[in-house]
Amino acid sequence: MKAILNILFLSVGILANAQPAFYNQGNIRIHENGQIGFHTDLINDGVFDENLGLAGFYGNEFRDIFGAFPPTFFDVEYDTRIGTTLNTTVNVVNNVNFIDGNVFSPRIQSGIALNFLENAFYTGEGDFNKVDGYASINGQQNFTFPVGDFEQLRPLILTSSGINTLAKCAYFAENPNNPPSLDNGFDTTRKASNIGVISPVEFWRLEGEVPSTISISWNERSAMAALTDDVSTIIPVGFSKSTNQWISLGVTGQAGDLSQGFVTSAEFIPDNFRAITFAGAGEPVELLNLDNYLVSANGDGINDFLEIAELEQSPNNELFIYDRFGVKVFEQVNYTNEFKGFANTGDFVIQREKGLPSGVYFYVVSMKDVGLDFQGFFYLTR
Structure with missing residues (x-):
């Protein structure tokens, strides 16, 4: 989806940092084939939904989206190079096109996310074009969350047994023992007896109440050789809310070597766990x-x-x-x-x-x- 916008609606509001912004206190609607381009911040304190056209965020500086109400776009694209920060949830009905720059949302607060509605999807994702924070879905059964940190795309593939009313995911390139983005850690010494070394470099947080399997991948930055010298022993593990320890999520598929690969879990309920990452297991998978x-x-x-x-x-x-x-x-x-x-x-x-x-x-x-x-x-x- 190429960014060709001929219409720019600009009204100016003043934020605390004296930046100009498009300030909506009324009722805005983008009609079919309509286009609106934001070359400034957006404050949405009014109605901004039932849209059928394209909204785009552009420029070489940060774009911020604020407001009392989440805007709901049909198609939206992000071409902001440095990035777009969500201070309120943004809903998407159809397509998100990542062109240039990450979409940031706060990891301390999963309630703010780039939210994909029932039939929404995305294109253009990559290491520098993704969600750096939380992405969420409404009314979807299977979804690949386009999440990562500032440097890399680290998606989580969710395959659920039914439709998710709501599911959320974020990736953390942080030590789960004391992650700087969160108030609490997940002690990697608290683990079931069949679990070996747990990754100290990364984890995902996943919310959802529908029984599901996940696939997560590793690369050289994941430092899997520090967990095991046998790739077949790599397993996904979750920090259980009920037992306050790491337990195995089971393995139904695995491929790769110590420098790159992926593993697929058995079925579990995401809401039962606070964090998900990799660990080495005691017994190798027969591959x-x-x-x-x-x-x-x-x-x-x-x-x-x-x-x-x-x-x-x-x-x-x-x-x-x-x-x-x-x-x-x-x-x-x-x-x-x-x-x-x-x-x-x-x-x-x-x-x-x-x-x-x-x-x-x-x-x-x-x-x-x-x-x-x-x-x-x-x-x-x-």
Whole structure:
């Protein structure tokens, strides 16, 4: 969604820091195909909903959104380079387009968030274009929260057993023992006996009352080698509200190495936990490593599809492919070289008809005839 705005409604209010602002005390509505651009702050003390057009926030300085009432936009885009700060929740009906700059919300207060309503989605997310703080959803069952810290996108993938009336998530690149963003910590020495070393560098907070699974990913900054020397022992753990200790959230999927990978939990209720992160476990998951591959899906007849020769030994097999964040993008029962760079599953894949983007992908294979599971990764290029 390109930012082409010809209409700028500007009224000036004075904040405590003497910055100009668009100040709404009445009733504003953006009609279908209408566009409004904010090159200043927004104070919404009136009605600003039932919109059908585009609202954009632009400039090379911070943009702040204040007010007694949350504005509700149909489409909204953020192109502010330094960032946009939410001092009140912003609701989105359709699409958020992250162009340049993070959207900040206070981590100490989960009640302020970039809130995605029933059919809302987003595009353009990246390390410097995301929610630095809380994102939330209303009326959605499955969602990838585009959250992270100032430097990196660190999404959490939520897959729920039913519709979430409300779910919220934020990422913290902080030691859970004494996080500076919060009033209380989560003592990593308080843990169940089957849990090893717990990550001292990062955690997520997730709220929701519907039984769900999550997928979270790690990278080199996660320092997984400090937790374990065996990637198969990495598990997701949560700080239980009832027992006041870290417990395992179970593992239903895992792939990667110590420098990058992801893990998927068993089903749990997010509201039962105060924080979620990684830990090393005592017993390894029974996964063996196959080769790593190159898939160049350009139609030149060379490496155009993912070929795993070992599957000839097990016609009764299952193959799953995940992107680097743990989103499942392909699955096939009795795989025989069907993957050619296109997704066949995943609610979170955008523009699937154009093919998956170049990058690292993980695969997990279950060879049922021989009773073995394998994992590895491949690089997709076009």
